Amino acid sequence: MAAVAGKGSTEQLLKKAEELMGNYRDSEALAMYEEVLQAAPDNYTALCKASYLNCRIGERVTDEGTKVAFYLKGKEYASRAYELNPKxxxxxxxxxVSLGAMAMVSGPKQRLAGITQMKSFLDAALASNKEHAGAWHLLGRWYFKMANLNFAEAAASKMFFGGVCGEATNEEAANAIQTAIKYNPINxxxxxxxxxxxKELKSKESCTETLKQAIALDVTTKDELELARRCKIMLQEYSK
Structure with a gap:
C-alpha cells in the first residue's frame, strides 16, 4: 500500500477513516489508519483508533488464533499511544479495551489480572474526560464482572490482587452504564x-423500560440488528 504523501494527505486519510469507522466499515477504516501509521508511526489518533478497531474486529472473529492476533496488535497500538500521551x-x-480483550483469551489468573489492570486506565480516562461514553460503558462492564465473580475468582482476586472486587456492585455497574447512555444515547x-x-438485580421495571428504549433505536448494522433481536426476545420473556 502506498505511503502517505504528506500532512494534507494524512489529514484526509484520518477524516475518511473516521467516516468509515462511524459507518462500521471496520476493516477499511483499519487499513486506512494503518496506512497513516506506515508514514507516521507516532500519529496518536491513528494509534488509538487502530487499537480499538483491532479489538472490535477481533471480537467478531471466530478463529481463536486470528482473534488473538488482532488483540495483540490492538495492545501494541494502545501501548504506543499511551507512551505518547499517558494522561x-x-x-x-x-x-x-485492549487489556479487556486480551483477558478474554487468557487463562484464569491472566484473565483476572487483565481485568484488574483495566480499572486504573478507565479511572485515568474519565479523569481526563468525564464525558467519555466508551469509558463509562467499559467501567460498567468492569463493575458487573467484578461484582459477579465466582467463588474461585473472588478468592484469587483477594489473594493475588488485594480483593479489588470489593468495591464493585451491580448498582455501580448500572450507574456507570446509565452515564454512558447519557453521553451517547444511540448506542x-x-x-x-x-x-x-x-436482570441480575431482578429489577423488572427498569429492565423492561431499558429494553423498550433499545428497541426504539434506529439500528442498521449486523451487530446492532442482532442486539435488537436479543432485546426483543428478552422483553417478550419478561412480558409473559
Missing part, C-alpha cells in the same frame, strides 16, 4: 448491557 482519555481507553450495546445488569 489523555483516548490512550487510557485504548489500553483498557444499542449500552442499553443491552444495562438491561442485563437490571
Amino acid at each position: 489523555d482519555a483516548e490512550s487510557n481507553y485504548a489500553m483498557a 444499542i450495546q449500552y442499553y443491552y448491557d444495562l438491561a442485563m445488569v437490571y
Whole structure:
C-alpha cells in the first residue's frame, strides 16, 4: 500500500477513516489508519483508533488464533499511544479495551489480572474526560464482572490482587452504564448491557423500560440488528 504523501494527505486519510469507522466499515477504516501509521508511526489518533478497531474486529472473529492476533496488535497500538500521551482519555481507553480483550483469551489468573489492570486506565480516562461514553460503558462492564465473580475468582482476586472486587456492585455497574447512555444515547450495546445488569438485580421495571428504549433505536448494522433481536426476545420473556 502506498505511503502517505504528506500532512494534507494524512489529514484526509484520518477524516475518511473516521467516516468509515462511524459507518462500521471496520476493516477499511483499519487499513486506512494503518496506512497513516506506515508514514507516521507516532500519529496518536491513528494509534488509538487502530487499537480499538483491532479489538472490535477481533471480537467478531471466530478463529481463536486470528482473534488473538488482532488483540495483540490492538495492545501494541494502545501501548504506543499511551507512551505518547499517558494522561489523555483516548490512550487510557485504548489500553483498557485492549487489556479487556486480551483477558478474554487468557487463562484464569491472566484473565483476572487483565481485568484488574483495566480499572486504573478507565479511572485515568474519565479523569481526563468525564464525558467519555466508551469509558463509562467499559467501567460498567468492569463493575458487573467484578461484582459477579465466582467463588474461585473472588478468592484469587483477594489473594493475588488485594480483593479489588470489593468495591464493585451491580448498582455501580448500572450507574456507570446509565452515564454512558447519557453521553451517547444511540448506542444499542449500552442499553443491552444495562438491561442485563437490571436482570441480575431482578429489577423488572427498569429492565423492561431499558429494553423498550433499545428497541426504539434506529439500528442498521449486523451487530446492532442482532442486539435488537436479543432485546426483543428478552422483553417478550419478561412480558409473559
